[in-house]
Amino acid sequence: MPRPLTEYNRKRDFQKTREPQGQTAQGERADAGSLSFVIQKHAARRLHYDFRLELDGTLVSWAVPKGPSLDPKDKRLAVHVEDHPLSYGSFEGSIPKGQYGGGDVIVWDQGIWQPEGDPSKAYRDGKMKFTLIGEKLTGNWTLVRTRLPGSGDKEQWLLIKEKDHAARDADEFDVLRERPESVISGSVIDEKTGRTMAVDQPAEPKATKAAAKSAAKAKKNKASAKAGSERFPEMLGPQLATLASQPPAGDWRYEIKFDGYRLMVRIDAKGKVNIFTRNGHDWSHKLPEQCRELAALKLKNSWLDGELVVLNEDGMPDFQALQNAFDTERSQRMLLYLFDAPFLKGEDLRRQPLEARRAALEQMLSGQTGELLRFSHTFEADYVSIFKSACDMSLEGIIGKRAGSLYVSRRSADWIKLKCKQRQEFVIIGFTAPKGSRTGFGSLLLGVNAKDDDRLVYAGRVGTGFNQARISAIHKQLKAIRQDRQPVKGTVPDARTVTWVKPQLVCEVEFAEWTGANIIRQPVFISLRTDKPAREVVREEPVAPEQVEKVMGSKRVSGKVAGVRISNAQRVIDQLSGATKGDLAAFYESIADWAVPHLAGRPVSLLRAPEGVEGEQFFQKHAERLAIPNIRHLDPALDPEHGSYMEVNNVRALIGAVQMGTIEFHTWGSSSNNIDKPDRITLDLDPGEGLPWRSMIEATELVLAVLDELGLESWLKTSGGKGMHIVIPLARHADWDTAKAFSKAISSFVTRQLPDRFTDKMGPRNRVGKIFIDYLRNQHGASTVAAYSVRARPGLAVSVPIARDELQELRSAAQWHIGNLHERLEQLAEDPWSGYRNRQRIKQSYWEQLNAKAP
Secondary structure (H helix, E strand, O other), X not given: OOOOOHHXXXXXXXXXXXXXXXXXXXXXXXXXXXXXXXXXXXXXXXXEEEEEEEEOOEEEEEEEOOOOOOOOOOEEEEEEEEEEOHHHHHOOEEEOXXXXXXXXXXXXXXXXXXXXXXXXXXXXXXXXEEEEEEOOOEEEEEEEEOOOOOOOOOOEEEEEEOOOOOOOOOOOOOHHHHOOOOOOOOXXXXXXXXXXXXOOHHHOOHHHHHHHHHHHHHXXXXXXXXXXXXXXXXXXXXXXXXXXXXXXXXXXEEEEOOXXXXXXXXXXXXXXXXXXXXXXXXXXXXXXXXXXXXXXXXXXXXXXXXXXXXXXXXXXXXXXXXXXXXXXXXXXHOEEEEEEEEEEOOEEOOOOOHHHHHHHHHHHHHOOOOOOEEEOOOOOOOHHHHHHHHHHOOOOEEEEEEOOOOOOOOEEEEEEEEEOOEEEEEEEEEEEOOOOOOOOOOOEEEEEEOOOOOOEEEEEEEOOOOOHHHHHHHHHHHHOOEOOXXXXXXXXXXXXXXXXXXXXXXXXXXXXXXXXXXXXXXXXEEEEEOOOOHHHOEOOOOEOHHHHHHOOOOOOOOOEEOOEEOOOOOOEEEOOOOEEHHHHHHHHHHXXXXXXXXXXXXXXEEEEOOOOOOOOOEEEXXXXXXXXXXXXXXXXXXXXOOOOEEEOOOHHHHHHHHHOOEEEEEEXXXXXXXXXXXXXXXXXXXXXXXXXXXXXXXXXXXXXXXXXXXXXXXXXXXXXXXXXXXXXXXXXXXOHHHHHHHHHHHHHHHHHHOOOOEEOOOOHHHHOOOEEEEOOOOOOOOOEEOOOOEOOOOXXXXXXXXXXXXXXXXXOOOOOXXXXXXXXXXXXXXXXXXXXXXXXXXXXXXXXXXXXXXX
């Protein structure tokens, strides 16, 4: 039966505290069988840790004064307190002084717990044994009720770590000291002052930082289906504005063009806040104050769109002051102006008109009492007056938004930017030697991507707008990326005196005009920009009003891609990202050098979705009667009863398949010229619902350790979904029955060794709290999504190869998508799979080590 929360509600004044009001969860859980736990670090009258286990619709709770210990010798006192609502599991913030439990709270750990036997009976009997699967705590634990004196009316229990693989000697490792940060925001509580502050990143161990970021960004929302928001996206791109010379005819709403950083705010079903840049970088740890005020809004399943700014003494946005605030970690000076709400309280507002979205956002913000969140108001005047006033006030310009327009995650003609000054981003391609008293460099050489073929072209140089401190900081970054080759084509004045650099850094420059030779005049350096990748930097040219309607994308596809005509190129295939069929074709063309080598020489199965990811999807294994441009048909004798198998061995075949509605490409584990002899085994690690991302990282490492012990080389890639793929190359010597039996032997061996973590059986019921090692892809005719294939799911994530030393830094199996993969590829020094070769054989000794028999 659900447990009442009368005592919890009685102790709190919800007009004063931001804690969630107590409501017992009713009805069936969305992920039946999985129970959550949370540990909150709480700086109340005394600093302590609140340990909470989900049970019968609430969080049964204990206050642990010294916090949990991984040492079985430490028996921690745990004082039983009132039950809390499930929604309390994501609560972070400050409880006002004078209120019950007044003080700061962070979520120190969270995940799922697995009880031994009947948990309700064990709780009543006063002895609970269970397993924790969290971001920090794992393994077996016991809670036991005691009869210690002096407990008053509160029961006293002991929290004890059992002796297992996760136990650690307290003298060797203190988890409280080594891992002080919140798994939601990355913030820490100063144990002297009791105040929450941003984590001290330079002093933080690399592994700790990676785990905290992984937890903050990758953890799935378990209650989304139950809340009716199963389509609530993990990531969402912002709507971008088209640069125009003046607005076209129509009804427009005008706002200030803020001079700051564009940010997207995600608040999940538990109220957890993440703040992302336009390119998907998680800045939550940089903005703890803003995260707290956003959490205080008590929103769930919401995406908010806004701009981060710092105002100068005149109340105007000042980008240099914003950068200075970041440099000094003074996030309390930064204001977040919010101007749109694509999702609000679980409702998808993207298809509602602009006015409705903004009205809902303004109403939601009207009751907030924080100082760092602002609503971006529109101006009630005509365009000429508004634009003149903005320029007279030295603003960068204004943004016009078409009345009644929808929200799309791409550049749109429904949003336009009108600039008072010539100002844009450039790619830094080199620098000159300093002159006079200056040290570091004299000027920066600039480039932009040509719009026709994406090659870099020279755009001029900038030598003013710096102070010596800024020069020294930039020069340090430039020295680390020096190269001998000139990164732009054509002639560059005085090129012999230039030090060239890899075209990675982006800066913003203000200038008077473009000359007839396409060089900027009178440039002044503004700042470096980390929120825009180099590949997106092009010359910005205002579009005339009559041409605005024709600009419907940052890279509008028309005509042919790789020589293949793309029909219906502007049809949106993913509502989440706003990507079109043409965008997908252009993306595949741009990564063809990476993708085609993983497709060529193998039979391919196509996952086609002609109506997009929300429509019907189906696999196509045979060529049949469908004429896919440029695709190779294999020998019909390979499958006489069906049509020919297919192969994609060049960019034209890749784009031809996209033209016919293909989104995903799946390849066999064998080559086209010898399909009966597999040349690889793929293990697909598929997690149960609710498992923290840390569990996937650890599971991958454990399976890799088994393969290392066998002496087998293996390679990693993200699935683009929830799991990881481990690929084991083979020499072409065994048949499919042997490959399947061997992959099953690996899966069964790992499951036998760690039955609490793994399963070798299919089905959701078998994966509760565990990871299924799927070996069934290793049989004749089966296939696995190819490296660099897009996934036909909202957001269009991509399956991406990674190096083993990148595993700990990975935040999600869907970390890369068609909007940000280029950024990764540009930064790679070498192919993560360099050295891949098919020379391994399945030896008899392997079967013996796995306690299995060869077929």
